[in-house]
Amino acid sequence: MSLKLYFHPLSSFCWKALVALYENDTPFEPHLVDLGDVASNAAFKKIWPIGKFPVLRDEARAQTIPESSIIIEYLTQHYPGRTKLVPEDADRARETRLRDRFYDLYVHVPMQKVVTDRLRPEGMNDPYGVEQAKAQILTALGMIEPEMATKTWAMGEAFTMADCAAAPALYYANLVVPFSTTHENAAAYLGRLLDRPSFARAVREAEPYRHLFPKE
Numbered sequence: 479m480s481l482k483l484y485f486h487p488l489s490s491f492c493w494k495a496l497v498a499l500y501e502n503d504t505p506f507e508p509h510l511v512d513l514g515d516v517a518s519n520a521a522f523k524k525i526w527p528i529g530k531f532p533v534l535r536d537e538a539r540a541q542t543i544p545e546s547s548i549i550i551e552y553l554t555q556h557y558p559g560r561t562k563l564v565p566e567d568a569d570r571a572r573e574t575r576l577r578d579r580f581y582d583l584y585v586h587v588p589m590q591k592v593v594t595d596r597l598r599p600e601g602m603n604d605p606y607g608v609e610q611a612k613a614q615i616l617t618a619l620g621m622i623e624p625e626m627a628t629k630t631w632a633m634g635e636a637f638t639m640a641d642c643a644a645a646p647a648l649y650y651a652n653l654v655v656p657f658s659t660t661h662e663n664a665a666a667y668l669g670r671l672l673d674r675p676s677f678a679r680a681v682r683e684a685e686p687y688r689h690l691f692p693k694e
């Protein structure tokens with residue numbers, strides 16, 4: 479098998495890459511990274527010193543690919559399948575990338591800020607930063623709400639990389655800033671994402687690790 483994915487089943491950005499892989503039944507060897515284990519962490523940092531997953535390794539092409547969006551671009555280019563995750567049309571591709579960036583930077587990253595603050599040592603919390611992050615999520619939800627009033631997926635009728643980004647971002651954002659009653663279109667979109675077999679599989683496979691998610 480040519481592709482190896484360094485990941486953790488609970489990690490939201492890893493879900494994004496997993497959705498892309500599952501969409502096209504792309505064969506890969508899963509390699510679980512345990513950042514809490516000194517040896518596993520050190521071995522992973524030799525591959526990608528930044529130490530953030532997912533990271534894809536393609537032995538056939540001798541390529542190491544970090545960053546979830548770049549992994550999806552790489553898969554689209556070298557291992558395409560029935561779901562065209564990045565459209566061929568240049569304008570639609572750019573719009574897809576914009577929505578991918580939007581969900582990563584303005585929903586996913588602030589959601590991470592709220593969650594990782596819960597893991598900080600006693601007395602080292604950042605309540606102001608957490609409030610800013612929650613406000614950022616609400617601003618983004620306010621933009622998603624009218625946009626998803628008429629669309630099935632982020633780009634319309636076609637499932638793309640933007641939906642790979644939206645799925646984990648909205649799933650975990652809904653845990654830290656519940657929005658099912660305040661943003662009904664965004665919530666309905668999350669419901670459709672949860673019904674999508676690729677995302678449902680990623681969520682299901684994380685179940686054994688759910689206890690590791692830090693509660694408030």
Ligand SMILES: N[C@@H](CCC(=O)N[C@@H](CS)C(=O)NCC(=O)O)C(=O)O
Binds near residue numbers: 544545546547
């Ligand atoms: N921009 C990166 C973000 C990846 C990321 O933040 N991954 C988190 C897990 S969801 C991680 O590796 N956290 C471990 C750490 O920061 O030590 C991407 O899109 O892949």
